Structure formats: structure tokens, C-alpha cells
Amino acid sequence: MAPSAMTRWTTSLADARPVPFWLDDPGRPRAEPALTGTEHCDLLVVGGGYSGLWTALLAKERDPDRDVVLVEGRAVGWAASGRNGGFCAASLTHGLDNGLARWPDEIGRLEKLGVRNLDAIEAAVARYGIDCDFERTGELDVATEPYQADAMRTWYQDMRRRGLADGREFLDEDAVRGEVDSPLFRAGVWDRDGVAMLNPARLAWGLKRACVSLGVRVYEHTPALTLLARGAGMAVRTPYGRVFARRVALGTNVFPSLVKRVRPYTVPVYDYALMTEPLTEAQLASVGWANRQGLGDSANQFHYFRLSADRRVLWGGYDAVYPYGGRLSAEHDDRPETYAKLATHFFRYFPQLEGVRFSHAWGGAIDTCSRFSAFFGTAHGGRVAYAAGYTGLGVGATRFGGEVMLDLLAGERTERTELEMVRRKPLPFPPEPFAWTGIALTKWSLARADADEGRRNLWLRTMDRLGLGFDS
Secondary structure, three states, X not given: OOHHHHHHHHHHHOOOEOOOOOOOOOOOOOOOOOOOEEEEEEEEEEOOOHHHHHXXXXXXXXXXXXXXXXXXXXXXXXXXHHHOOOEEEOOOOXXXXXXXXXXXXXXXXXXXXXXXXXXXXXXXXXXXXXXOOOEOOOEEEEEOOHHHHHHHHHHHHHHHHHOOOOOEEEEOHHHHHXXXXXOOOOEEEEEOOOEEEXXXXXXXXXXXXXXXXXXXXXXXXXXXXXXXXXXXXXXXEEOOEEEEEEEEEEOOOOOOOOOHHHHHHOEEEEEEEEEEOOOOHHHHHHHEOOOOOEEEEOOOOOEEEEEOOOOOEEEEEOOOEXXXXXXXXXHHHOOHHHHHHHHHHHHHHOHHHOOOOEEEEEEEEEEEOOOOOOEEEEEOOOOEEEEEOOOOOHHHHHHHHHHHHHHHHHOOOOOOOOOHHHHOOOOOOOOOOHHHHHHHHHHHHHHHHHHOOOOOOHHHHHHHHOOOOOOO
């Protein structure tokens, strides 16, 4: 690329604030006080992201008399729940392909449970009056290369034969560009009802308010430090106090689990996004996008993008950065070299928007596991439940995870707990340096596949056979 082009496109980043757009909100609620002293409760929920918030809310909806406490190490929604793209998907399996590859006998049931879960999220947003710009506009997966378009058409035909294409529509080049106009788009599949767009931080804040309204006691700036059995229940130590609970649900996701044997099952991957200034009516008209779908492209190193309520474009993805040793650090939240790459890609996709500037640029950690979708389990004789490994699709799937954790803590056999997805765990990641080497080799191989019309090399084919193949 010519240096002049790089300079022109990266100039668009000159005013970008290195903070998450969604959290940079004057309506951000005040944090609840930290816990000081001793608390007793029926259920303690650890973590104030979606996983913990949904679990606490569902626990009170199931039993209004249940005494529920939630503790959050910083502020509710500050981590992945307030930094993501706001794609709330029905899929519980990180996409239909991943679910079909791993649980072919259960995929029909998993798809139905996912739709039911998304319907329940929409109903909760309405019931509790959560102002999070919820729009069930669907998602458009787009092909940007001829080989991707051919594969997409074949995939769609196969899904129709299997009876798994309900609500999906294949779009040829003219049709997809009629929806969102990019010179790179060759074809698309529109999932019309299976994905909603929303403001992720406001969803988290609204869920907190709903929890408090039902009597959940929420303590922020209260990290859970240790988890120990105590009599018939559990004890959790915090910096200024303790919580004694009959049952504990862990919604810590990317952060090290209080159940240490769970830690090898997840690694953090840092993801990055840009947000433009609001588009003018003329700028938006040059792109189209009248139906306001979320979009994602079909490469292994993929982009995701969508419109905000005030006509900004969120543009994220592509780089996925694993820090050696899986160490979480705020220094990874800001990565100018990735912002420059994303800005360059943005104007390739939408050259008609040249001159638009970015107002925000940020990153954050996602927890992933070797099967790229959530796993579940219990510890301490069933008194503790956990869910983790959502791999970027936690906006919707965490509500389902909350249901599973409550089922497990109650010792109930339900349609959810009978799923193989719930009963079996993924393979753990190896220790360093093998984890870093394997992840680096996989990323290199995926980039090569994108440059070679999708052809997967020996490493990727071996990972596929081991059940570790990546499918976004």
C-alpha cells in the first residue's frame, strides 16, 4: 500500500478517544457501594457482567423469596459486557456451523433453545423498560471473494436440505449490495430474525437496575478473592468483608476462575473496534443500510460492523491478540497498530465514506475455549456452578448460561442440563509455551487460508480432526 494512502486513512484516527464508545456515556449510572463487613445469602453471584446479571435476575424471577447477593470487582458492565459490538445472537454454539460440527444430533434442539432464549431477552428488555436501543434487525454474513460467494451459496443450499435455513435468505451480489453497498461484497446470507442489535453497556446497566428492583443486593468494587467450603455452604472473602452463601454462581468468564481446575479451559484473546462519528444523511444514503442489519464477513480473520442508534458505524474484529501466558492487562486494551489496520480496511470496504473520522478506538479481552462456545460445570459437591468460554457471543448466550447454572445448583434434570453441550467440557489448553505456539501457528495458518481461497493447511486440518478447528 502506498504510504500516502496509509497516511490519508489513518488521519481519520487523529481525534479518536482510546475508550469504549458505549461506556463513554453521560447517562452511566453511579456504582453501588463496596461490601464492608459480613453478608449472608442463599445465592452469591460473582461477576457483574451479563453472565452474573442474568443469573441473579433469573434467580429472583424463579423464586422471589431467594436472598441473592452479587459482587463485582470493578463496575457493572466495565469489561467485555460494555465493550462488545452489541450483536445479540440466538446462536448458543458460536454459529450454526460450529454447532453442527460438534453436536450434529442436538443442533435442531440447540437452535430452538437459542431462539427461545433471544425471545426471552427481548421480553425482559420490554418488561423491565431497559433503554438499550434493542433492534431485532438480523445479521448479514457477506462474502468478499468469489470463492466465498460460491461456498456461501453451497452452504445455504445444504442448510435448506437439512431444514436449518428457516429465517435465512441467500442474496446474490446485486441483492446484497442493495442492502449495504460495498464494492467488495459478492454475496450474502441474511439471518432475518436470529440476531438483535443493541447498546451493550446500557443493557448491562439496565439489568443491574432490574436486579436491584427485585431485591438483589449489588456490591461493586468488591472483587471475590477466595472461595472455600464452610459447613453446608460456601464462604467468599472480599477485600473488606466476607459473604457466606448456600450456593455460588461464578460469572467471571475471562478472569481467572475461583475454581482453579477450570482455569486451563479458557484463554483471553484481545479484540479491537473503532466507532465513527455520526454519518450525515447523505453519507448513510451512499451506503444504503436501510434495514440496519449487523454484518460480518466470511474470512477467517473477519470484521464485524453495525450502525448505532445515532448513525455511527462500529467497525471491529480482524486481529485477535493472545498475550503470552494469558496475562490480562489494561495495557492490551489500546493497540494503535490494530486501529490503523482497521481504519485502512474500513475505507477499502466503504470508499464512499472517505473523509469520515473515528471518534473512539478501544479493545478488550474475550474468554475463549477450544470449542469456541460456552461450557458449564459444578464444584464443591454441587454448591458452586460456573459457565465460561463464550468466545464473543456472550451478549445473548449468557442468559442461557445463567439458566444452566441455576439448574445445576438446584440439582435439576432439565432440557438444558441433558444437552451434551452442557454435560461435556472442551479440551483444556496446554501450558506455556505450547499454548502460545499453538495459537500463533493457528493464526498464521488462518491468514494463509484467507490468502489461498480458503484452503486449510495440514495444521488446520489436524486441528479439525481433533475437534479444535476454528469456525467463526
